[in-house]
Amino acid sequence: MHELSVAQALVEQVDAVIDQHNAAQASLIRVRIGPLAGVVPELLATAFPLAAAGSRMEHAQLEFTHAPIQVHCQTCGLDTEAAMNRLVCGACGDWHTQILSGDELLLESVELETVPTLAPSPYFLTPNS
């Protein structure tokens, strides 16, 4: 079950984002997984709470973005959608294609809750203005 390794990597990355932005915790984590990434979203969703337990994202919602497989044909030049085990051109049928999307394994975005600031607000600094 390598989804646990992936979940641990995800927690580390989100942790770094929380630090970078001086946030308190993450509320939503959006991940983009293509069918060719070799990671099953459902299994990652199961592994995530284990990896996130006690962290600043343990209450975060994990959301997956759909990433359809798209190939670019080197023979006819067209971009078409393809199935996971048939990455041939949908127009001319040639197998000399490149993956445009569908193999990503990306942390797409994170929604953060910021730390309540301890500094006095500008209103109190200038009460007469």
Next chain:
Amino acid sequence: MCDTCGCNLTPGNQHLAFKPVARGATAVSVLKGLLAKNDDQAAHNREHFDRRGILAINLMSSPGSGKTALLEATLVALKNEFTCAVIEGDLETENDAERIRAKGVQAHQIVTGTACHLDAHLVHDALHHMTLDGVDILFIENVGNLVCPASFDLGQHLNVTLLSVTEGDDKPAKYPVMFRAADAMLLTKTDLLAVLDDFDCDKAEAHLRNLANPAPVMRLSARREQGMEAWYAWLREQLAAQRARVAVGQSRRPAIQGDGQKLHSATAR
């Protein structure tokens, strides 16, 4: 390594980088490969190999497809030509490393316990237990598993995926992530073809092409030493190519990262 250069952006995902921020929440766009930490470690491992002019090859297959048997035959055949070393990955035992050492070749065993794949950190730890000076080819035998080893870059230059003729010729269609990553596919145990009537080598190759993979397909039997010359010729060719790359300060990642890299350089131009 590539946090700032934007190389995770491809024509397929770049629209995501410019999503508007939702009202009332701080949305941070990251667009970073989830396995970036493993990939950084893998790049570091690759530097270790390139600095010494070593060619590193990752062998992947189901359990029992003949990875260790292939290595045993290869190490003996190439003994007077190259210095080889082997990293063995296995869930539980030291058996495979002992089989390699019995051929007089340096081997380090990684016992992964519950982990069903090797990762770049495990390989780096193994490198520190090995003598790499003078090594020409390092073989890494991954844990027998057709699913996840393909997702973890180890720092190797090439992936070799084995499919034994006892497994069924549609395996590439069933495990596209694994077979898409192959720089060479070896159809092994061909001595058994005579007694099996349901494995068609041409069909296995056609399934590989359906994954848009141009990798060479070699048919061989390590046990009977059939078809091994083509495999040895490929190894010699790949070592020469690695030395030519090292001479001009270049390296190579396995096939699976090829598309993204090509797109990266295409968009950077």
